[in-house]
Amino acid sequence: MDRPSKKSPTPSPRTLSVGRCYTQTATARFGNEAKGAIRDRERTSLGMEPEGLESPFAWPSTQQTFLPGLEEDRRRPKDSIYRLVPSMQNYRNNLTALSQAHNLYFVAYQGHIFAYTPRSIPKQTIPRDPDLQIYPRPSKEALSIGGYIDPDTPHVINHIITGYLGREEILVACYDDGDVVAYYVKEIADSISRTKRSTGKTHAHRQPRCFFHENVGHTAWGLAIHRKSRLIAVSSNRYEVTVFAFALTTCQKNSKRIREFCDCCQSSGNTQSSIPRRARNWRIVVAFRAEASNIPNICFADSEDGQAEKICAVDINGVIWVADIWRISQPVVQIPPSKHLILQSEEFWPAPSRGWGVLALSEESFVPVNTLEEMLGLPEEALSIFQPGSGCSQPMVNVAECLAAIPDNPCPPPMLGARAGQFFPNVLNMFHNQSLQSLVGDAIAPNFVGEHSDESEAEPEEPENDIDEPDELDDEDSGEMDQETEAEDAQQDIAVQGVPEIVTADHGGSAVLFPHPPAGLQFHQDQALHDIDEILGQLAYAVQEFQEAISSPDTPETALAQAKDSPVDQDTVMSMDDRQKSSNVTTLRRRSHNRLSTPPIRLDMAFFPHSGMIQVIPRHPIQLLEFLRRKIESNDNKEDDNKDPAAEDRLKRFTKRYHFIRTLEKDLELRSLREEHDTRSKEIGVLCPDAVTFSWFQERSIRPYFRATSRLSMVFHIPELSLVVVGSPTGRVLCVTPTKLRSPVASKTSGMWHHGLRVECILPRSSEEEACRPVLRPLHGLAVGPVQDDDRMYGDRTNRATAPKRYRLMLHYRNHDILTYEVTRKEQTGRLCIF
Structure with a gap:
């Protein structure tokens, strides 16, 4: 987009203080041979011959760890540099x-x-x-x-x-x-x-x-932990989020019939389940709409009392999904992706910029300021506003000028249009890479199939050995639900009244609820084990036998065959499974008062909020596999189907309380859920395009190392510093302050100014990158945490950090170079900077 003026505006005073960049190279850490070992591993991965005398090998190796004593392991020298430098x-x-x-x-x-x-x-x-x-x-x-x-x-x-x-x-x-x-x-x-x-x-x-x-049944990607509600959430390529809710108390009824359902599994109202009582270990499967795709990152959103209420997810198409964790049959809130022309992929142009990160920010997370320049870093005259449209229901302000004004910025935003003509000849060569097909699957295919799909048009590259690419995503549609026999064999068909539907894990119940996977999803079993019905009658594992089978290096076929040769009657199986529950790895046995209470001796339970269904999770290996590879469901509930005034009131309070940061490949947005009918009363969102550009990582000499790294996928919120840190595998990190005006102000054109983002800096800065990062390699990981200084510690273990609070940012690159920064807020800025 053309800038409003040729002269760069003067940025507002920066309140963030970033310390000196400290560098630890691979040579300083592992010795002089490390650089050559890293180079030869890279050459081997590209199909080139190593330059050293020793042949590179992966370390630590999963096979060596779980199958000790392999011949190939014994042949490798123990003093090899490749045993010192991890892969x-x-x-x-x-x-x-x-x-x-x-x-x-x-x-x-x-x-x-x-x-x-x-x-x-x-x-x-x-x-x-x-x-x-x-x-x-x-x-x-x-x-x-x-x-x-x-x-x-x-x-x-x-x-x-x-x-x-x-x-x-x-x-x-x-x-x-998984x-x-x-x-x-x-x-x-x-x-x-x-x-x-x-x-x-x-x-x-x-x-x-x-x-x-x-x-979780498929490759797992996103992770989130909720402190107060004691939850772990995991997203996967099943287009769903699994929330693990640990038991916090014992069952109210001390029933001897422990396989049956008690009051803890029932509902206390039309839409509110009793699962939050947490008398069992719960696996809560949160489904989204049929059009949802793979989900790289997730976060929690709290209720007004600080308990986890919703799960927020971003899929690879850029859609933000917000779904209830505890309430039954609630519709999913959807924030569609913006379709502005400037939000095109730079690495895979002309595909749209893909979604990679999401962060739900409550009102307390925003720093109150007095002026628009303090809120965004620029005066209103230097800003461009997009009117509602292009997939966005609210006006959006383009703050690209703020990026141009950041001193020592390593990636200033490019001019619109230059990117398309400059990089398109190289795009097709990079399309067939392992990462996008593994996480995006065939979702990106429509953007490239057609007149530009001839690979012969791509420029030749240096020799490389493309790794065998995984198959495309499974053909099953994430939005289809097999409803033909859903309630026929249910133990209690009470879902019509808003109470959870309860289905046992017996053969009939699970067979109806979870039909056999389609072709391509079948378990890799030996031919003699294909008759599942016959095997189910013979499987029996005691607690010790099951745990040994899990930890043994046997293949699935061997382990199941051994189980088949150990016949035990069905009643014994039930009893053994119940005893196993008390020692299952999902049970938290903590005797200390500050840890989770010991849960009752009961089976784990699965809860599906979108349908209200509850089921016992089977623990027989094949039945559990069938549960994990069940047909993917979707949440088809609509707002019109639920005219609950209380639900509408809850949603209004939620949308008023939360705003969302969405990160794409190189762009980030601040969006709200509030839907005012009057255009002039709608809050103006923030669009920051080209925040971390792919730029010269497209260069021929380093391009193979940076395939599929244009993604703002590492998102951290530091409430103590009122700071959001966003990292990209390209190796650069954004530091952003969420801001808000003390009183909303009407824009000169349209909409209301209220919440904003101020980009403080981009690390490593240009001068630091030149001095500390001479060899460009992708980012292996970004770590954020408080500085641990024993001389100036305060508080208990949960609040240990220096005073004033200082945080360390550690950027760990794939060539084992590590860059470290300290970040804090200036004390003289007072409450505007430090909560």
């Missing part, structure tokens, strides 16, 4: 995290989590060897589900985060094979401390306890 996985989400309560830094390498204790402040130096290696083994279900991004190595981490579950900080990781695991950070810290005291050095064999290990 990094491509095309994932965020793969680093900082503890909020301890001085710990976590990095996901392949299927492992390395825990480090940063040395020295403010440099935050990471040692060569990890203080602890964590390697959760794949679940039984994961072995059959397999990987999607890389079928050959399925148990590889896609995303890790830290956060508080009640008063305990946890570390959560999700995998390409596994989700969680650890208490305190137990990780204690394990490191005990090992150092006892031996003086660390050992990878001393493992903390994995208190949570479940599977």
